[in-house]
Amino acid sequence: MGCGASKVLPEPPKDVQLDLVKKVEPYTGQTTDKYKHFIKDDGSGGKAVDKMGSPSPPQATNNPYPGGPANGHPDPGDPRRNKVAKYRAKFDSRVTAKYDIKALIGRGSFSRVVRVEHKSTKQPYAIKMIETRYREGREVCESELNVLRRVRHTNIIQLIEVFETQERVYMVMELATGGELFDRIIAKGSFTERDATRVLQMVLDGVKYLHTLGITHRDLKPENLLYYHPGSDSKIMITDFGLASTRKKGDECLMKTTCGTPEYIAPEILVRKPYTNAVDMWALGVISYILLSGTMPFEDDNRTRLYRQILKGKYSYSGEPWPSVSNLAKDFVDRVVTVDPNERMTASQALKHPWIVTMAASSSMKNLHRSISQNLLKRASSRCQSTKSAQSTRSSRSTKSNKSRRVRERELRELNLRYQKQ
Missing domain, CATH: 3.30.200.20 (Phosphorylase Kinase; domain 1)
Known part of the structure; x- marks a missing residue:
């Protein structure tokens, strides 16, 4: 969903075994x-x-x-x-x-x-x-x-x-040659809820495994979900653990570092409270929303307004293709994009959700591809234009950058205090 060309690389030969020497x-x-x-x-x-x-x-x-x-x-x-x-x-x-x-x-x-x-x-x-x-x-x-x-x-x-x-x-x-998640969706001619649940089941399996080991990814986003090979039967692989948090078995799984990608960051991180691996499930909820619509649940060029949206946890199911999306799929999103981390589904619970268990068999089988791909491409184009505009004005704004950063930090601190008092 960014502004660059997709990276599709040659598929590894199937007759060569990986040498996992580590x-x-x-x-x-x-x-x-x-x-x-x-x-x-x-x-x-x-x-x-x-x-x-x-x-x-x-x-x-x-x-x-x-x-x-x-x-x-x-x-x-x-x-x-x-x-x-x-x-x-x-x-x-x-x-x-x-x-x-x-x-x-x-x-x-x-x-x-x-x-x-x-x-x-x-x-x-x-x-x-x-x-x-x-x-x-x-x-x-x-x-x-x-x-x-x-x-x-x-x-x-x-x-x-x-x-x-x-x-x-x-x-x-390992070399993942199948490209990023949403590049594949755009390239496909069809995409249904069943396709979405297949993707989410693989990601949830990986996240459940990580959480069992006491590992929190902390930067789950579509760019970090890659297909192993270009074939239609390719698995999804979770990548980029540069912000991951690890703990030994028995340690308290509470983290305090403020990190992540803004659009996918969980509310508890924004209010600077100790948090758990539930932040990964919030990010997965955001990914699920995008997977079903091609749009973001929370989005604003202004970082402070974006954080306000996330802290309120309010999003809508308006616009295409949401009228064609099943209530079961929306229920899944609602149960992970939940402000209170204690009310949020865990990876194990999400794998048992009826929408995932049935692989959307009882859900709408309508082809959502046209609306999703149009929304994804529209957002990618908008982000490219914003990036180019920012680069063209960067030199003239360089003297204001420190002041703007201080203002944003002050606004975020005030926002944190306000929500902590509630």
Whole structure:
């Protein structure tokens, strides 16, 4: 539902078994690695992450083109090769000795994700390279590894192995090639409630498993739900555990960090109260609403007004295609998009809801695709225009940004106090 092109990658070969070694290869260079032991097998919780611009990492000095042009520089007339070389040059030689770097497929403030191929098996994988020189990068890396080292579930992205260097960590993971959830819906010619329940059942299975282990994702959203392969029978996989919170068995599962994606953030996080894994179920409720309509239950360009909507928990079933959506589906949404976390369904309870259990067999089988896809595309177009407008006026507003941020923070504090008194 964003402003970028969908990422559909080649399907992994079916005759190659995944090598789930989950091993760590530590840095063995001469320089002392001050971050060598910062990754722990278990942690106390995820951290809030500042996702705004980070300093650019320095280029590695090793030659990415051995036997090629002089001084290790690629042919300036081959832009595609230049781009691949740019990211290959940053990879540790132990990684490139085992994997061929094929293409950049994603980026974040402190990370890059590339598609690679195992040199001996030709199996495709994804490698997430995280810069650990910066505190935020280390926190994201630690949070994600705390989760991925503990999980093994068909609907959760699988960690294969980890390489550690002085300034970076390379996480080798399964490669999801089927694209994002809503890109697939738009591309389909038909989408019914039965299709929606199939998706939600897979996601709920994964979330139930995580919650059983004491893991809270804290950033569930459509962009983090990927299809494993392009086929119609593909499973859904939960990805991106950079904001996840983990706990050891028996620990109190209460979190305090304010984090998440604004449109999917739960009310209890906004009022700065200790919260539980019920925040994941709120996000799933928002996803369910979008899945059935292509629209957001809570949406406003003004962050303060958006938070007010979320705190009130008021949304409507007006407009297309809601008249064609069953009451059972609406009841499911109502039971997870509930302001009081104690009244919200758990993942186990949601899996037993009649709408999920019957796979919408008794619900309306009307094709909702046209309305949903139109709404999704309309929102994507609107967000693209808003992004371009913001970028064009950013320089003129730079002197006002600090003042605006202080105003928003003050308004949010006042809003929190008001709701805490109620």
